[in-house]
Amino acid sequence: MSTQLEVLQNALATALGDRVTTVVALGEITLTVKAADYYAVMQTLRDDPTLHFEQLIDLCGVDYSTYGDGSWDGLRYAAVSHLLSVKHNWRVRVRVFAPDDDMPVVASVMPIWRAVNWYEREAFDLLGILFEGHNDLRRILTDYGFVGHPFRKDFPVSGYVEMRYDEEQKRVVYQPVTIEPRENVPRVIREENYGMK
Structure with missing residues (x-):
């Protein structure tokens, strides 16, 4: 008798063929799909009755x-989705790499699952991944005037500007900031007979 994971693996292989690379680890299936096939694969995952990831x-x-530790030799940016089939009680992870590291673009899956709207906006805001076909791709967590994408590994750890709300201008303003390095030495206070019986 085959396990549910094997049944899912066979259904995925039948429905998707060689459009995906499948990895099974820790009882979970991860599919890696090329950016050119991403939208069609996601639509198949939702619409195929043997899969039914609604x-x-x-x-x-x-x-x-x-x-x-820096040994990665592949493309830099990926969008990773987690899908659930309530009907079949199984899950799958889908990973798609943006083919261009300088301008990471993948297709939006908003026409397939409307719930992805804010998730794609978050990935755009924090990592700069563009979702082609998304009808409202704008920042969601950082300020509209924010420069850069804070979850990129090369984003500076300490900033050079400070953000605050200016009551006179009625908007958020940025001002240069300097940070003085300092060393904190904790002050320890003990009772006279501490540790003695």
Whole structure:
């Protein structure tokens, strides 16, 4: 008798063929798909009755530039989705790499799952991944005037500007900031007979 994981693996192989690369680890299946096949594969995952992934639970962006302690030799940016089939009670992870590291672009899957709207906006805001076909791709967590994408591995750890709300201008303003390095030495106060019986 085959396990549910084997049944899912066979259904994925039958429906998707060689459009995906499948990895099974820790009882989970991860599909890696090329950017050119991404939209069609996602539509098949939803519409094929043997798979029936009717829910997109999550989508996040990933920067692989320092993955494996810098030994990663593949493309830099990926969008990783987690899908759920309530009907069959199984899950799958789908990963698509943006083919251009300088301008990471992958197709939006909003026409397939409307719930992905804010997830794609978050991946755009924090990592700069563009989702082609998304009808409202704008920042969601950082300020509209924010420069850069803070979850990129090469984003500076300490900033050079400070953000605050200016009551007179009625908007957020940025001002240069300097940070003085300092060393904190904790002050320890003990009772006279501490540790003595």
